[in-house]
Amino acid sequence: MLSIASPLLAIPAITSRFGASGWAAVAIGQSIGASLAVIVELGWGLTGPQRVARQDRPSRQKTLAVSLATKSIVLVPLMVVAAVSSFFLSQDFRYESAAVAVGAAAYGMNSTWYFIGTGSSTKLLLSDAVPRLLCVAASAILIFAGSPLLIYPAVGVVLPIVVSITIVLYVEHINCQHLHGMTAPRLVKVIAAQSTALGGRALSAIYMSLPVTLVSLVAPSAVPVFSAIERLQRIYLQILAAAPNVMQKWVGQSQGSRRRYRRAAKSVTYNALIGLFAGVAFTLVAPIMSSVIFASSIRIPAEYAAISGILIFVVCTSRASGSIALVALGRIKVIMISAAAGAAVGVPGILVGTYLLNVPGALIGEVVAEIVVLLIQLIELRKHRNNPQ
Structure with missing residues (x-):
């Protein structure tokens, strides 16, 4: 807080x-x-x-x-x-x-x-x-x-x-x-x-930390509104990071691969539920928050907030599937692969989306990138469940 x-x-x-x-x-x-x-x-x-x-x-x-x-x-x-x-x-x-x-x-x-x-x-x-x-x-x-x-x-x-x-x-x-x-x-x-972990983090940064920069390259006039909603959703996600942060120690200290996997799987479920609730809440409050926080100089439409709400749900889930579950299972390389796929989809998605639809297009590009990342990570976790090592 x-x-x-x-x-x-x-x-x-x-x-x-x-x-x-x-x-x-x-x-x-x-x-x-x-x-x-x-x-x-x-x-x-x-x-x-x-x-x-x-x-x-x-x-x-x-x-x-x-x-x-x-x-x-x-x-x-x-x-x-x-x-x-x-x-x-x-x-x-x-x-x-x-x-x-x-x-x-x-x-x-x-x-x-x-x-x-x-x-x-x-x-x-x-x-x-x-x-x-x-x-x-x-x-x-x-x-x-x-x-x-x-x-x-x-x-x-x-x-x-x-x-x-x-x-x-x-x-x-x-x-x-x-x-x-x-x-x-x-x-x-x-x-x-640390190169493998760094690679995953660095690739993630391309579609998570650089969207404002990418938007500025295509539509500088869209930067104030896009950066406003981007900043609000990142602040929101910063609070929600408390949930996976608490679970890091809980999963990391578990003894035995089976027990560690069970805890990792539970962490994904818990964070998905938190993300669903948080995404709905953000959709409802972001338009009001923007007029107060940005001194009425920038306003966020409800439809933009709804797209960000979807993004928040996906990010909350992928934080657990990647940073907790895959790390616990020693699948750091899969995190890097998923991040590379997210960057490959996210960068052109944000650029093209901004060109075609301005702010909502950029937001959709972010959402698509995060969904690709999450799907790759969940597929790997499903493989481990079916073929535990």
Whole structure:
């Protein structure tokens, strides 16, 4: 709930002071930065939670230290890519968009996966949600008071991840000793070992984090409305991520392949039911939410909200079938295959959909991509049920 409060505090401030063009610049920066943050994450969010759930504390500390070290290797060059891409794709507020992209890319350094795997909800709250809430609130207040838009990326995007990393290092007592024996070549080998999980995450980012960027290439005028509904549904999905996050440790700690499969299968069912309810709720409330959150400068029609509601249901289900069930069964490669199929369908689907139908066409392209991903994952799970190994 604190995670949803953070962006909701900033959006009204941005749209009321800088209008749809200011929001569009921020949205493009967030889109590009979030997609690159997936690469910075190096797949730790996919394989890490169930790994640390089975480890003792010293092993967990070393895993966390190695993850932060490997992420830092790829962070700097990707921040440059984020800044340059956002600068040239934005029509207005280019420097602000670039700064947002840099901060969003750096968010890949977060350690939420670690606290999910260890079941440390209080540490997750204090190291991630609270700093973001306070920093975004501060940036919103400053913008309302007359500060320039650049204050949002500086205080609301970059500062929280810096504070978060500092808190994580302190509460988990991480220091250089935990990297003993991890030379540069060995760290590179770790990055290579994460390549399958990274590939799945990176391919997913193409159709999950880049839609706003893709829409800006075809129909720049559609960016304000599309990015508004895209942002609302992603905030909504951020809250719903609590359900599969809780189940990560539950599934990861199960003993025996049969028991692990039963728990994984139950997690898919539970998340599908949650997604169905949430999708219907979003369809009903999104049009009202948009007029309040975006200070009446952007409105979301009910039919657009309905398409997003379908997307929310599919994403909730695929989060469990992929990140929980397939990971528990060791089918990481299938996740990458499904993500590749989703990207192959999603990118042209969003581009063509935007060209033909504008905003609803882009949303339909996202839905089709997610359905393809889900079907591939469910087929693999059905194979395992029929032929358990």
